[in-house]
Amino acid sequence: xxxxxxxxxxxxxxxxxxxxxxxxxxxxxxxxxxxxxxxxxxxxxxxxxxxxxxxxxxxxxxxxxxxxxxxxxxxxxxxxxxxxxxxxxxxxxxxxxxxxxxxxxxxxxxxxxxxxxxxxxxxxxxxxxxxxxxxxxxxxxxxxxxxxxxxxxxxxxxxxxxxxxxxxxxxxxxxxxxxxxxxxxxxxxxxxxxxxxxxxxxxxxxxxxxxxxxxxxxxxxxxxxxxxxxxxxxxxxxxxxxxxxxxxxxxx
Numbered sequence: 001x002x003x004x005x006x007x008x009x010x011x012x013x014x015x016x017x018x019x020x021x022x023x024x025x026x027x028x029x030x031x032x033x034x035x036x037x038x039x040x041x042x043x044x045x046x047x048x049x050x051x052x053x054x055x056x057x058x059x060x061x062x063x064x065x066x067x068x069x070x071x072x073x074x075x076x077x078x079x080x081x082x083x084x085x086x087x088x089x090x091x092x093x094x095x096x097x098x099x100x101x102x103x104x105x106x107x108x109x110x111x112x113x114x115x116x117x118x119x120x121x122x123x124x125x126x127x128x129x130x131x132x133x134x135x136x137x138x139x140x141x142x143x144x145x146x147x148x149x150x151x152x153x154x155x156x157x158x159x160x161x162x163x164x165x166x167x168x169x170x171x172x173x174x175x176x177x178x179x180x181x182x183x184x185x186x187x188x189x190x191x192x193x194x195x196x197x198x199x200x201x202x203x204x205x206x207x208x209x210x211x212x213x214x215x216x217x218x219x220x221x222x223x224x225x226x227x228x229x230x231x232x233x234x235x236x237x238x239x240x241x242x243x244x245x246x247x248x249x250x251x252x
Contacts, residue, residue, distance in 0.1 A: 052081030086119030088202030
């Protein structure tokens with residue numbers, strides 16, 4: 001679990017923690033504060049780990065973990081919460097999970113790891129930006145705010161674009177899986193397979209062996225898009241700052 005989390009928080013955060021917290025403590029020097037990106041990643045990662053652990057523990061307590069000791073159940077819940085966002089290891093029977101537990105896993109796989117990490121998904125920072133924008137809008141603020149920092153609108157737009165594109169890929173992949181397989185597959189299992197491919201996680205609810213050739217092709221393409229697509233899209237959007245040269249009328 002430690003290796004999964006370390007690989008998922010990103011090299012930028014690892015570097016920041018190393019040079020601002022660990023090395024100064026070893027050299028008995030004054031530590032400096034972590035940058036905004038690092039604190040955002042660590043807070044969101046911790047939140048998702050704790051929330052996932054609690055939900056797994058409650059949902060699968062008397063199902064896939066019914067024969068386990070209490071501490072073993074807690075351990076398995078934490079391991080699945082960490083694994084679902086980037087690694088793809090399974091300590092319980094995924095196919096035997098409740099549908100609600102699979103939906104929880106789908107959400108975790110869709111969010112994925114953090115920027116500049118070894119994981120996939122839309123990234124934790126994208127999730128934080130969107131959540132901050134929603135909370136700010138509901139509280140009547142015009143700007144997205146997180147930890148007393150204002151997030152610029154361009155960042156919010158990029159996060160929304162990444163989220164929308166990823167959701168579209170997920171829905172198309174799920175649709176192809178459901179429509180091209182002769183073996184009956186539930187909608188939750190098909191969505192699970194699509195989310196696992198997009199997040200480059202590797203978990204499956206037992207669907208992969210029975211996929212048709214078109215489904216396997218679309219799942220393979222989704223893996224490629226999930227690993228390369230969001231990064232390329234984010235870079236393309238960040239580099240395309242084009243001034244129209246005119247003040248346009250406002251539409252309401």
